[in-house]
Amino acid sequence: MSDTVIRVEHLSKKYIIAHQQKKKGSNQTLRELITDGVKSFSSKLLKPTKENSLNPDREEFWALNDVSFEIKQGDRVGIIGRNGAGKSTLLKILSRITEPTNGRIVIKGRVASLLEVGTGFHGELTGRENIYLNGAILGMSKAEIKRKFDEIVAFAEVEKFLDTPVKRYSSGMYVRLAFAVAAHLEPEILIVDEVLAVGDAQFQKKCLGRMEKVAEEGKTVIFVSHQMAAISNLCSSCIMLKSGKLAFHGNTQYAIKRYLEVDHQNQQEPEKELINFRPSWAKPLITSVRVLDSDNRENSSFPLGADITFEMTFNSGNYPKLKTPVMGVVIHHELFGTLTGVNTRMTGFETNGKYYNSATMLCRVKHIPLLQGNYTVDIWLGDGAIDIDTLTGYLSFRIEGTDIYGTGRTPFSNMGVIFLEPKWQIISES
Ligand SMILES: Nc1ncnc2c1ncn2[C@@H]1O[C@H](COP(=O)(O)OP(=O)(O)O)[C@@H](O)[C@H]1O
Ligand SMILES: [Mg+2]
Structure with missing residues (x-):
């Protein structure tokens, strides 16, 4: 693949929506089990589900549909698209948290990912233990992780809480640590999903700075955000997803323009986080x-x-x-x-x-x-x-204001806010 580090070929992901039940089981990877937490895992063991085999209310849903693209070493790729477009699903497949239904991915290099809050960390383990667990998942030795440890802790600003289980962390602390881990454990490919939606503005800036640094070191960065300013600053190219399909792959400015024009007509501005x-x-x-x-x-x-x-x-x-x-x-x-x-x-x-x-x-x-x-x-x-x-x-x-009464007149606009649909009568006349 020469300098291609990620090749995605005809990738599709089907979800079976089984009546308010998040379908899990056969496709679950080890990492998923780890990140799911002991509690839900043990409750699953205790309560095997009978419903799945005979559930008539199963609905198929393609979160990704025949997506193909290539990413080269050192590319900084923004992934944009409206809610539900399939961005997180794509990142989960690239991070091997989820298996694709069809198609395949070829990845050259060590991937570190920061996905939505709730994945990647084990709630029962402390901050310190999670750093080591994530390093181990990335294939690093204990000595390698140790060398990075202080840098991670300083970046995340969680010194005082290192020995607290991360389930007790505020969402801000959690994301700070998760980002610090992903961005410092020397991945060759860094995948970041919507991290800027959580955490304060100052930390967001810090994350962007860090991602730039990772990119400057020649690493590949894949970044999902609704903040077009951040995408515009960081990304050398953009992938736009629309309803699970690849709608565009190419120039960042052009992708942003299309996203704003086509996908955000009559919508909230993208800056509205x-x-x-x-x-x-x-x-x-x-x-x-x-x-x-x-x-x-x-x-x-x-x-x-x-x-x-x-x-x-x-x-x-x-x-x-x-x-x-x-x-x-x-x-x-x-x-x-x-x-x-x-x-x-x-x-x-x-x-x-x-x-x-x-x-x-x-x-x-x-x-x-x-x-x-x-x-x-x-x-x-x-x-x-x-x-x-x-x-x-x-x-x-x-x-x-519309002619709702069919009289050619719209209701008064200077009469407060309550709209009435009265029935009028004359009951005594002479
Ligand atoms: N585990 C799941 N089970 C069923 N549907 C899912 C699951 N995960 C995601 N989806 C659905 O797949 C679609 C794409 O989701 P996602 O990849 O999270 O989109 P995005 O990150 O672009 O907002 C959405 O409609 C979402 O509801
Ligand atoms: Mg998402």
Whole structure:
């Protein structure tokens, strides 16, 4: 392959979605077992599942579909695409966390990866033990790891917590350590998934600097981000994925232009990172929130009286699974402030009593009673009565004035925010 270090040929990944059940088992690699944690592993041993063999509700889903490309030594490749495009799946296959369904990959060199929070580290082990475990997985000797140890700890700023199990780390600490490990254990190929979405701005800068340094040393860097500024600064070329397919591979600036034009029409600006919309107490479990129209398509502009759906996806990642996930929605008007709020608990919606690792929850509102104007929405995630996460002001939508009454007149726009659909009567006349 000359200077080609990664060759991806007709790569496809099929997921079987088995009714709220994350299918695992045959394809699970050793690393997956390690990173899954002792708890879930032992519960699996204790409770063998019967459902899988005879489940009629299995649905096939292609997260990656016939993707081929080559990456050369020293390339700095950005991978962009909307949520669900298949970016993380691709990185997991390249990191050998997951097996492809079809196609193959050929990789020359030692890969270190920093994937989504929740993979790569063993929650029960301390920071120190995880550094050694990851080094060992990378094929390094104890002496080699030891040489890098202080550098990793200093970069991650976790000296005080080295002997604490990483499950007790805040998400910021966790990511700092995970990044430091991946970026310092001298991989030949460094794979980083959305690390900039977590952690503070200063650390993000530090990570980017470190990735640049790794690239300057002639190593190959593969980097997923929604921050086009970061992609633009770091990447020498870009791969754009769209619904599991390779939509573009080439010039970074051109890829970014296409991504913004084609994929982000009427959408949130890419700079809008979730992290900027959460308070400091929040555990970053909500991975995506969207406003959908009656065709279940993401939308931000609706006619009066439209049916609107608020969608929230969470993933408990490295945190304990949620027993009773509660979704809350609060709507604000740009001038009038907070208008209303509602949640699954108050309205008597019951989850099924399982422990949820991840889920997408919908709040469907029929004929939303709002006049034309601009609204923002807070989405809240709880576990029973406990606050877990919230994104305040990230989502927004607009109601357009329309001739909803069929009279050629739109409702007043200077009459507050509540939209009424009255029935008029004259009951006494003379
Ligand atoms: N373990 C899984 N089981 C079922 N579906 C999955 C699994 N992992 C990812 N998916 C689905 O595959 C698609 C691609 O996911 P992902 O690679 O995480 O996208 P991205 O990182 O681009 O947002 C999504 O629709 C996601 O819901
Ligand atoms: Mg992803």
